[in-house]
Amino acid sequence: MNLSKEKKAGRYERLYQQINELLQKSNNPISNMATIVAVLHHKMDYFFWTGFYLLQEGKLQVGPYQGSLACIDLKKETGVCWAGVSRKETVIVADVHTFPGHIACDSRSKSEIVVPLMNNSGQIVGVLDVDSSEEASFDETDAEWLEKIVGLVYQKS
Numbered sequence: 001m002n003l004s005k006e007k008k009a010g011r012y013e014r015l016y017q018q019i020n021e022l023l024q025k026s027n028n029p030i031s032n033m034a035t036i037v038a039v040l041h042h043k044m045d046y047f048f049w050t051g052f053y054l055l056q057e058g059k060l061q062v063g064p065y066q067g068s069l070a071c072i073d074l075k076k077e078t079g080v081c082w083a084g085v086s087r088k089e090t091v092i093v094a095d096v097h098t099f100p101g102h103i104a105c106d107s108r109s110k111s112e113i114v115v116p117l118m119n120n121s122g123q124i125v126g127v128l129d130v131d132s133s134e135e136a137s138f139d140e141t142d143a144e145w146l147e148k149i150v151g152l153v154y155q156k157s
Contacts, residue, residue: 005141012145015043016152023152029119032153034064040130040149041066048109048133052117053081054126060085063126071105079103084114084127090143094136106131113138115146120154 003011019039023032033052041050051065053074060074060081074081078101084091091114096102099112109131117126128150132138 005139008141009145011043012141012149015039016145016149019149020152023155029153030064033117036128036149036153037064037066040146046132046134046137047130049106049129049131052126052128054117055085055124060126067131068106068108071103074103080112080114081127081129084116084129085124088116088124090115090147092138092140092143094138096131108133110135111137113142113146115143115150117150117153 019036022035022039026032026035037050037052041047044050047067049065049067049070051067051070052063053060054063059076062070062072076082077086080091080093080096080099080102091112093099093102093112096104096109096112111132111134113130115128116124117128119125128146130138130142130146
């Protein structure tokens with residue numbers, strides 16, 4: 001991933017505007033998640049796997065995603081996605097193989113970012129999970145813009 005911070009931020013800003021326009025007529029969070037994932041996965045070349053995991057009866061289960069086959073359920077309180085839920089904050093992992101309890105749904109994943117998804121009541125209902133096949137792909141620019149983009153899921157529902 002060779003984008004400068006400025007170029008990366010510029011790309012995210014354009015994607016945010018595009019996604020916001022696409023979601024204007026939607027009041028369905030699942031449709032919004034699917035649209036967000038499709039745009040991000042196809043416009044950010046270092047996104048190897050892009051998707052949402054949703055809290056369902058105490059489990060984190062796969063929601064809309066693009067990429068290789070996903071784990072359907074993530075073991076409770078294990079891995080980067082659950083860390084995002086437990087900490088209630090974005091988690092960036094430069095090398096997933098050094099993260100305690102990392103869940104390897106695809107062994108090609110090398111780095112990861114997880115952004116909590118909150119509903120209109122401020123409750124965490126899931127996470128956006130993005131993997132890269134290269135180490136140290138994600139930084140604060142990704143975190144800032146992905147948090148803004150994830151905020152669009154429930155903007156009108």
